[in-house]
Amino acid sequence: xxxxxxxxxxxxxxxxxxxxxxxxxxxxxxxxxxxxxxxxxxxxxxxxxxxxxxxxxxxxxxxxxxxxxxxxxxxxx
Amino acid sequence: xxxxxxxxxxxxxxxxxxxxxxxxxxxxxxxxxxxxxxxxxxxxxxxxxxxxxxxxxxxxxxxxxxxxxxxxxxxxxxxxxxxxxxxxxxxxxxxxxxxxxxxxxxxxxxxxxxxxxxxxxxxxxxxxxxxxxxxxxxxxxxxxxxxxxxxxxxxxxxxxxxxxxxxxxxxxxxxxxxxxxxxxxxxxxxxxxxxxxx
Numbered sequence: 001x002x003x004x005x006x007x008x009x010x011x012x013x014x015x016x017x018x019x020x021x022x023x024x025x026x027x028x029x030x031x032x033x034x035x036x037x038x039x040x041x042x043x044x045x046x047x048x049x050x051x052x053x054x055x056x057x058x059x060x061x062x063x064x065x066x067x068x069x070x071x072x073x074x075x076x077x
Numbered sequence: 078x079x080x081x082x083x084x085x086x087x088x089x090x091x092x093x094x095x096x097x098x099x100x101x102x103x104x105x106x107x108x109x110x111x112x113x114x115x116x117x118x119x120x121x122x123x124x125x126x127x128x129x130x131x132x133x134x135x136x137x138x139x140x141x142x143x144x145x146x147x148x149x150x151x152x153x154x155x156x157x158x159x160x161x162x163x164x165x166x167x168x169x170x171x172x173x174x175x176x177x178x179x180x181x182x183x184x185x186x187x188x189x190x191x192x193x194x195x196x197x198x199x200x201x202x203x204x205x206x207x208x209x210x211x212x213x214x215x216x217x218x219x220x221x222x223x224x225x226x227x228x229x230x231x232x233x234x235x236x237x238x239x240x241x242x243x244x245x246x247x248x249x250x251x252x253x254x255x256x257x258x259x260x261x262x263x264x265x266x267x268x269x270x271x272x273x274x275x
Contacts, residue, residue: 033204034115036274046206 010069013038016060021065030059104197111202114193125191131269136147138188142259148251149175152201174251181258188265192275196264210272211264217271218263225259 007074017027017038024042028035031052040046048056048068057064099108113119124130189197195207196214205209229252268275 031107034207037206039274040206049205052205 007047007070008044010044010072011041012067012073013056013060014042016062016067017042020060022060027059031055045064094203096132101199106199107198108202111194111198114190115195115202116264122187122190125187126275128273131191131272131275134184134188134191135176135266135270138181138184138262141177141184142262144253145174145177145258146252146255148177148255178254181255185258185262185265188269190263192265192268192272195275196268210268214264214268214271221263221267222260225256225263229256 013027017024022030022037024035030039031038032055033052037046041048053064053068057067060067098110101107114122117123125134177240195203195211198211200208
């Protein structure tokens with residue numbers, strides 16, 4: 001799916017997932033999505049719905065605001 | 078979306094029970110069939126996943142559909158040599174037509190596999206991104222079929238005027254079959270063409 005260039009949603013899913021030692025498939029199973037969807041999310045090519053964002057945040061033991069942002073995350077933060 | 082890794086067999090009171098494979102008659106898919114494709118359980122078709130291979134398949138499918146549609150016309154094209162006179166010519170024409178129909182049918186099956194049946198799967202078997210991808214594919218397929226039907230109507234309207242075909246011997250049956258195949262396969266064709274990763 002093509003990315004919406006007007007309103008990208010930045011995220012730190014990959015960073016949080018790797019920190020927990022999860023594979024894309026592990027996260028996909030926890031969030032009940034296909035593993036390709038996790039890839040699209042991590043590449044910021046797909047903006048999730050609020051429900052999916054909440055599910056992913058819960059799967060990664062994080063708050064939605066820590067994981068998703070309308071502005072790019074600063075590196076290392 | 079239901080868990081993709083649902084066990085194929087479940088144990089109830091110590092007895093192994095195979096869950097019922099739900100058939101979605103309207104969509105023409107089965108629950109296990111879609112889940113199996115989504116979970117990459119059949120590695121035999123992994124070569125179909127790359128976008129370049131999917132695009133080649135779409136081109137071949139389009140050519141197959143055009144060949145099938147022309148099946149209604151090529152016996153009556155004004156070339157002289159293709160007019161069916163003898164029994165042998167009719168037999169060759171019929172065998173070729175059957176071969177093309179089966180080739181298109183095979184192409185249609187491969188196309189569905191190449192997009193993991195996402196284009197035909199019901200909402201409950203897909204995640205939200207896949208549902209959006211499927212819906213977008215249907216939107217573009219609708220536009221594409223509009224042009225296909227416009228082309229067919231133009232051919233029907235202007236064909237006799239241009240005197241491309243001889244009027245006799247053309248019942249249009251292959252044209253109808255090709256159009257039906259096009260309607261069935263267009264969403265998968267659009268998806269196979271557009272999506273980078275399926």
